[in-house]
Amino acid sequence: MRTVDLIQKKRDGGELTREEIAHLIRGYTSGQIPDYQISAWAMAVFFRGMTDRETADLTLEMARSGDQMDLSAIPGIKVDKHSTGGVGDTTTLILAPLLASAGVPVAKMSGRGLGHTGGTIDKLEAIPGFQVERTREEFLDQVTRVGAAVIGQSGNITPADKKLYGLRDVTATVNSIPLIASSVMSKKIAAGADAIVLDVKTGKGAFMKTLEESIQLAQAMVGIGTEVGRETVAVITSMNEPLGMSIGNALEVKEAIEVLGGRGHASLKEVSLVLGSYMLVLGGKASDLEEARESLKARIEDGSALRKFKEMIEAQGGDSSVVDDPSRMPGAAETVEVKAEADGYVSSVEAEELGLAAMLLGAGRATKESVIDLGVGLVLHKRIGDPVKAGETLVTLYANPGDGIELSAAEQKIRRAYTVSEAPVEKPPLVYAVITKEGVQRF
Structure with missing residues (x-):
């Protein structure tokens, strides 16, 4: 032809x-x-x-273009989770040990970040000694023994997608729902999971800015999963402000530890419980979402989730004492507080601006060659809907001064990110919709 x-x-x-x-x-x-x-x-x-059938065929063809992980040697239903990307999104670090502690094996391959902060792999490397490179045999053995492993992506997973994405990036064809959906799902299918939970972000800090666009993308990905025989659920979650309170690699690991220990901010904890509940149901360890949620909360309260995180860290050569003493991770020499200039209520927080501010401090990569500073970043003190008084701290910057570090530019971005209004503001919802093969449920 x-x-x-x-x-x-x-x-x-x-x-x-x-x-x-x-x-x-x-x-x-x-x-x-x-x-x-x-x-x-x-x-x-x-x-x-493209039609649903075309998109599914494209996805499978890209998945078959390179290595495919066979997870059949691991007992149980393997459930993977994917986020379409956001700021302060630390859910993988929480969900891998949490689900493993509840009996659902998590065999996850993740990438490095290009943009405002590091990817999951970069964050894990903030733990001294943590090894993200594992042979296939070591990976499978660890998931079988420990219940969870998070490693770097194989160099030959979906080479067709890597090549096609690089081309789309320079031909103004990135923003195509069939091409985005097949790109995401080809990697998930090649990774070998039996079931997939998708965290599709929506809002100003997300790739998809509107709820309707996000639902369309979620429907396309769930359709692909269904077409190729993988149980798939998509949850539409907010990215109108950062999900957690921390932006930066070691800072986000610390926040994940806090959530696993029963502390941490409510927004990150809630989204983790929602996604984890669907993973637990798909993994066959709970009959419904209510039972799943109570099971996960119990694993946090009795300490088993945090113990599992320690076990996972040790299995990958890391120093698990960071769980009890996060100061053992890389840190910052300098802190700067950005304070509110007027009384009122926080009416908007531009997640993307905050992410770019963190990148200016060295927390992310402007190019693939950029070197990340694992200890720097931002910690938020105010979110949308919170009351604030002039002089109160909005954000604390953690910085290591040096060549290329743009501290004043980062401060300016943070000031632009926050809008304070005189009138009270409602807190935005965290979850907007859930998409399954049965259809769309809006909240």
Whole structure:
């Protein structure tokens, strides 16, 4: 078959067959089909879309383009969790040990961050000695023994997706729901989980800014999971402000420890319990969400979740004493308090601005070559709806002064991020909707 004919077919609104999609993805991955033809096809998809069946076929083809993890040797139903990205989102560090303590094995491969803060792997490396590189055998053995492992992604997981995403990034075709959904789900399917819970962010600090866009993306991903035989649930959660109170690598690990120990801010704790409840039900360890929630709360209250986190850290070569003494992680030499200039109520907190402020301190990567400072970042003291008085601290900056550190620019971003109004403001909801194969439930 000729590639140009497939481009024309999609351009004119046609539906590509499984074989035609395989031709495109295999040809592009092998180098037989050039960038300019796949760019044209991606733009046709951007404008014409794809059917559920086409999207599922694209997803499976990308999943098959590289290594696929076989988790069948691990007893039980393996449940994976994926977030579409946010600021102060530390749920993976909480959910992996929490679910493992409740009997659901979590075998998770995560990536590094590019942007405002590090990814899950970067955060874990704030724990001295923690090793994110593991052989397949070590990974499977740890999940079987401990119940949880979080490692760096294999270099050959979904190479087709890596190549296609790099092209979409420079051809203005990133924001296509079928292409986003297949990109996310191809990695989840290649990672081998039996069931998947998706945390789809919505709001100013999210990739999808509106609730309707977020629901569309969630429906596409749940549709793919259903089509390929994986139980999949998507939860739409707010990213109109950072999820947790900390932004930065060691700071976020510390906050995860606080939540696992029964402390921590209510927003991060609540979203973790919601996502964890769906994971526990899909993992067959609870009959309904209410039972699942009570089970997870009990694991936090009796200390078993925190003990499991220690066990996971030790299994991956890390210093588990950080759980009792977080000061053993990298820190910052300097703190700066950004204070409110007027009395009132916090009416908005721009999550993206705060994330960029943290990046200016060195908490994230501006480029792939950037070196992260694991000890720096921000701690929030005020959220939307909170009353505030002039002179009260809004945010504390944790910084290590040095070349390239833009402290004053970070302070300016924080001031721009916060809006204070005279009238009281309602706190925004944390969860907007849940999408399953049965449909959409709005809250």
